[in-house]
Amino acid sequence: MDTAPYLVHRFGTSLVVLAGVSVVTYGLLFLTPGDPAEVILSQQLDRQPSEAEIEAFRAEHGMDEPVPLQYADWLTDVLRGDLGTSYYSDASVTGLILDALPLTLELAAASVVVALALAIPTGVLSAVHRGTAIDRASQLGALVGVSMPNFWLGYLLILVFALTLGVLPVAGAGSYSQLVLPAITLGTGMAAVLTRLVRSSMLDVLDEGYLDTARSKGLRKRIVVYKHALRNALVPVVTILGVQLGALLNGAVVIEIVFQRPGLGMLLVDAVFERNYPVVQGITLFTAVAFVVTNLLVDLSYRYLDPRVELGGDPA
Amino acid sequence: MTTTPPTLEYGPDDAATPDDEATNLLAVENLQVQFGTHDGPVRAVDGVSFSLEPGETVGIVGESGCGKSVTARSIVGLQEPGEVVGGTVHIDGVNVHEASDRARRQLRGDTVSMVFQDPDQTLNPAFDVGEQIAESLKVHDQPERQRLLDYLHAPLFANRSDWRDHRERAVELMDQVGIDEPADRVDDYPHEFSGGMRQRAGLAIALASDPDLLIADEPTTALDTTTQAQLLDRLRRLTDERNMATLLITHDLGVVADICDRVVVLYAGQVMETGPTDRVLAAPHHPYTRALLECRTSRAARKRRVPTIEGTVPERLGEQPGCPFAPRCPAAVDACREGEPPTFERDDGTVRCREGVVFGEPDADGGLGLEYGCGETQCDEGDSSTTSATASTRSASQPLRTDAGTDSLVSLEGVSKRYQQAGGLLRRLLGTDRSLQAVDDVTLEIAAGETLGLVGESGSGKSTLANLVTGLETPTSGAVRFDGDLVGAAGTRTAATLHDVGVVFQNPRSSLNPRLPVAQVIAEPLHANGWNEQRRRDRVSELLESVGLSERHAERYPHELSGGQLQRVAIARAIALDPRLVVLDEPVSALDVSVQARILNLLLELQRDLELTYLLISHDLDVVEHVSDRVVVLSNGEVVEAGPTERVLAEPSHPETAALVEAVPRLEHSSQ
Numbered sequence: 011m012d013t014a015p016y017l018v019h020r021f022g023t024s025l026v027v028l029a030g031v032s033v034v035t036y037g038l039l040f041l042t043p044g045d046p047a048e049v050i051l052s053q054q055l056d057r058q059p060s061e062a063e064i065e066a067f068r069a070e071h072g073m074d075e076p077v078p079l080q081y082a083d084w085l086t087d088v089l090r091g092d093l094g095t096s097y098y099s100d101a102s103v104t105g106l107i108l109d110a111l112p113l114t115l116e117l118a119a120a121s122v123v124v125a126l127a128l129a130i131p132t133g134v135l136s137a138v139h140r141g142t143a144i145d146r147a148s149q150l151g152a153l154v155g156v157s158m159p160n161f162w163l164g165y166l167l168i169l170v171f172a173l174t175l176g177v178l179p180v181a182g183a184g185s186y187s188q189l190v191l192p193a194i195t196l197g198t199g200m201a202a203v204l205t206r207l208v209r210s211s212m213l214d215v216l217d218e219g220y221l222d223t224a225r226s227k228g229l230r231k232r233i234v235v236y237k238h239a240l241r242n243a244l245v246p247v248v249t250i251l252g253v254q255l256g257a258l259l260n261g262a263v264v265i266e267i268v269f270q271r272p273g274l275g276m277l278l279v280d281a282v283f284e285r286n287y288p289v290v291q292g293i294t295l296f297t298a299v300a301f302v303v304t305n306l307l308v309d310l311s312y313r314y315l316d317p318r319v320e321l322g323g324d325p326a
Numbered sequence: 327m328t329t330t331p332p333t334l335e336y337g338p339d340d341a342a343t344p345d346d347e348a349t350n351l352l353a354v355e356n357l358q359v360q361f362g363t364h365d366g367p368v369r370a371v372d373g374v375s376f377s378l379e380p381g382e383t384v385g386i387v388g389e390s391g392c393g394k395s396v397t398a399r400s401i402v403g404l405q406e407p408g409e410v411v412g413g414t415v416h417i418d419g420v421n422v423h424e425a426s427d428r429a430r431r432q433l434r435g436d437t438v439s440m441v442f443q444d445p446d447q448t449l450n451p452a453f454d455v456g457e458q459i460a461e462s463l464k465v466h467d468q469p470e471r472q473r474l475l476d477y478l479h480a481p482l483f484a485n486r487s488d489w490r491d492h493r494e495r496a497v498e499l500m501d502q503v504g505i506d507e508p509a510d511r512v513d514d515y516p517h518e519f520s521g522g523m524r525q526r527a528g529l530a531i532a533l534a535s536d537p538d539l540l541i542a543d544e545p546t547t548a549l550d551t552t553t554q555a556q557l558l559d560r561l562r563r564l565t566d567e568r569n570m571a572t573l574l575i576t577h578d579l580g581v582v583a584d585i586c587d588r589v590v591v592l593y594a595g596q597v598m599e600t601g602p603t604d605r606v607l608a609a610p611h612h613p614y615t616r617a618l619l620e621c622r623t624s625r626a627a628r629k630r631r632v633p634t635i636e637g638t639v640p641e642r643l644g645e646q647p648g649c650p651f652a653p654r655c656p657a658a659v660d661a662c663r664e665g666e667p668p669t670f671e672r673d674d675g676t677v678r679c680r681e682g683v684v685f686g687e688p689d690a691d692g693g694l695g696l697e698y699g700c701g702e703t704q705c706d707e708g709d710s711s712t713t714s715a716t717a718s719t720r721s722a723s724q725p726l727r728t729d730a731g732t733d734s735l736v737s738l739e740g741v742s743k744r745y746q747q748a749g750g751l752l753r754r755l756l757g758t759d760r761s762l763q764a765v766d767d768v769t770l771e772i773a774a775g776e777t778l779g780l781v782g783e784s785g786s787g788k789s790t791l792a793n794l795v796t797g798l799e800t801p802t803s804g805a806v807r808f809d810g811d812l813v814g815a816a817g818t819r820t821a822a823t824l825h826d827v828g829v830v831f832q833n834p835r836s837s838l839n840p841r842l843p844v845a846q847v848i849a850e851p852l853h854a855n856g857w858n859e860q861r862r863r864d865r866v867s868e869l870l871e872s873v874g875l876s877e878r879h880a881e882r883y884p885h886e887l888s889g890g891q892l893q894r895v896a897i898a899r900a901i902a903l904d905p906r907l908v909v910l911d912e913p914v915s916a917l918d919v920s921v922q923a924r925i926l927n928l929l930l931e932l933q934r935d936l937e938l939t940y941l942l943i944s945h946d947l948d949v950v951e952h953v954s955d956r957v958v959v960l961s962n963g964e965v966v967e968a969g970p971t972e973r974v975l976a977e978p979s980h981p982e983t984a985a986l987v988e989a990v991p992r993l994e995h996s997s998q
Binding site: 116136214218219221223224225226227228229230231232233236238241242315316318 | 399402404427431432433434435436439440442444447449450451452453454458462465466469472474477478517528530532534535654974982
């Protein structure tokens with residue numbers, strides 16, 4: 011199947027997914043107990059707000075209308091690119107997200123780099139030297155990495171590298187040195203999952219007949235392994251990498267709190283505690299879009315990795 | 327004499343001297359390869375010696391499990407997970423197993439190339455065909471300048487113009503190995519090639535290094551007869567042009583007769599006999615060689631038992647005295663079971679057999695005056711009388727077949743089947759869907775009690791037609807009738823109509839559930855038909871017996887059985903409900919010659935005993951000729967010829983049939 015109709019089809023299904031996400035998040039927020047107007051005003055005024063004040067706040071933020079109508083208004087705004095304004099300041103949600111986004115992207119990208127840089131060589135070595143000490147050591151490492159909660163690893167790293175050795179800053183954002191510890195914290199957990207996957211995927215591929223063909227050409231072992239074998243072993247790895255990117259955003263929430271990075275995760279957590287609904291909805295929707303797009307990219311990359319993949323199958 | 331094989335204890339001559347290694351392109355000396363198993367090391371190759379001169383074509387033959395492939399792979403150093411525990415392999419004077427990685431790469435890139443068996447597995451699915459050939463050319467040109475980033479085509483690191491040149495040369499090579507429109511196909515991926523084309527691409531990869539020695543491991547086994555003939559022809563031409571030596575591993579003696587100068591017969595990892603092809607095939611000295619030749623269906627009279635070699639190739643665990651073939655050898659004497667057989671040097675080769683002492687020269691017609699385990703009475707005619715006996719045995723063999731009635735059991739009327747390719751709603755709306763005409767307006771009948779052979783190249787619609795008869799697929803137009811009733815889709819039919827048809831598929835390893843023991847595999851159709859446990863158990867033991875298996879096989883799992891035994895299980899399952907029609911889809915093509923013969927004998931016996939009607943699909947014309955009463959030739963989904971077997975195969979009237987018949991490699995061509 012050609013790429014163009016496939017993309018049209020995927021775009022269509024993505025819209026359905028996003029519409030679903032928006033309904034669910036919007037609906038869930040209104041099912042949560044407590045009146046946001048009351049909560050927010052009592053925090054802002056530092057006292058119990060009067061009926062009139064609550065009414066005024068509701069009218070200001072369109073909360074006096076029926077929920078479906080509120081949703082419809084919100085959706086029309088979203089389609090125009092306007093995610094609404096924060097309940098606390100007059101800052102636009104889009105602006106808040108765009109301000110926080112670079113820090114999160116930076117962290118995600120660095121973590122993926124750390125994860126791949128660890129997982130691919132370790133997984134490949136482990137598979138090529140199956141059953142040896144190298145294999146056992148890397149498997150043990152992967153097991154530890156998978157089992158360790160990342161916030162705990164974060165505090166451990168802060169303790170060792172920042173507080174004891176003093177070679178890296180404890181927290182904050184803005185410089186590359188401040189990125190190192192969070193990226194390692196977030197990347198190693200992912201690396202552990204990927205290492206196991208690279209290993210098992212490589213083991214499957216190493217028995218394939220075409221590697222004998224490659225060897226019998228007189229190719230160096232390194233080219234046989236890293237060109238002919240790895241390319242075929244990467245298909246399942248990329249799939250999981252795509253799914254892991256979602257987990258990465260979840261992980262970023264925790265890591266940004268641990269390392270006090272004012273990214274998307276921190277913004278979300280603050281907004282949830284403050285019942286700042288427009289911000290929560292905006293970030294959720296934004297994350298869903300990011301998820302859909304990365305998965306689309308992953309699917310498209312299959313065709314490059316494995317030319318046998320027919321894109322899309324039956325769109326009907 | 328072209329070779330100096332070593333002689334073991336009783337041999338009159340001396341072993342090969344080191345000087346020979348210098349003149350031989352390939353010298354294998356007493357090679358021993360072992361595989362570690364739970365029960366200890368298995369000796370897969372056990373003292374094999376032979377050699378090749380430049381330009382020579384030598385065949386290695388033997389049943390599967392004889393160590394042919396392991397020998398071939400060890401020559402290029404690909405014996406893993408096996409281990410070379412003794413002996414040497416010299417290519418161009420270089421000891422392959424002691425050479426450094428670098429020297430071995432040099433050999434592979436320069437002197438020796440290998441073509442592998444399964445074209446589905448020899449090419450890397452992730453790279454286009456041109457890239458894979460270009461890579462081989464590049465290694466040959468610069469064996470020591472292999473940088474990973476260059477080979478990964480990393481921007482800035484890859485030498486682009488170099489790769490472009492190699493790709494252009496790859497196109498030339500593709501042309502030489504017979505790939506049409508190579509310039510268009512160079513960018514195609516392996517999955518876009520047919521099996522035959524992939525094998526040609528594999529050949530192009532091998533030839534890219536302009537080798538002096540080509541090792542081909544069953545290069546045509548997975549191909550249909552016509553494609554096989556084309557590939558062998560191409561191979562012969564290329565080896566002549568390039569004065570290339572070829573070592574051909576095959577179990578097909580017809581292929582050997584077709585292109586080999588000399589033959590090495592392997593059994594249980596040992597060389598049984600060597601010699602010039604013509605002599606070995608016409609007058610084999612070793613009982614094993616003779617037995618292999620006897621098993622060929624083309625040598626047996628139609629519908630009669632094919633001689634078989636009883637028993638199987640042993641796994642050589644630990645020390646076992648005596649000749650490995652002795653347990654299966656009709657001429658074995660006590661001495662054969664006790665001591666190592668001697669290797670005799672002859673003018674034109676060697677024989678490793680005590681036989682040589684006892685019988686000396688073979689008699690005039692090439693026989694050793696031995697009787698093989700033919701059993702029963704059908705194997706009465708001697709070797710030399712086979713041809714003349716054929717005509718008379720046709721009538722004499724009547725009891726072996728059921729009376730082929732004229733009532734038609736299955737009838738197809740104008741049956742067509744189209745497949746949607748790349749379908750889908752959008753394409754249907756746009757009117758751009760493509761479809762494939764797999765079966766096109768076929769009308770034919772299968773009479774009760776007869777065997778109808780269905781032949782044709784791969785892709786001619788044989789299997790689709792079989793699926794239409796069994797109801798696994800429904801025709802796009804036309805009617806399929808079984809015993810007068812319309813055959814609906816398998817899902818819509820009642821148990822009563824379903825159990826009238828049994829099916830045996832090509833590969834028992836994939837057609838039997840690996841997680842069920844044999845008894846349950848066979849009992850599945852009984853279960854589905856509501857038989858109670860006691861009846862099922864009785865029927866299973868009855869079936870096991872009728873297919874020549876015993877009770878002890880009942881609780882084994884498929885992976886514990888050999889290919890031949892598995893096919894027996896598949897047959898037992900097919901006949902479990904006493905069907906009237908059994909569809910045999912390439913029932914023996916995945917099996918060894920000696921096993922093939924036994925399965926064919928079984929099928930003939932069952933047909934006689936159970937009054938079965940067979941629809942046999944095969945690309946092996948020898949098998950079809952042996953078993954079928956009538957033959958239908960398919961081409962592009964259409965019936966191009968139909969008629970009695972003898973007539974169609976002896977005097978084909980359609981060019982397609984003629985081409986199929988012509989393509990079969992036969993011993994008789996070379997020995998006449």
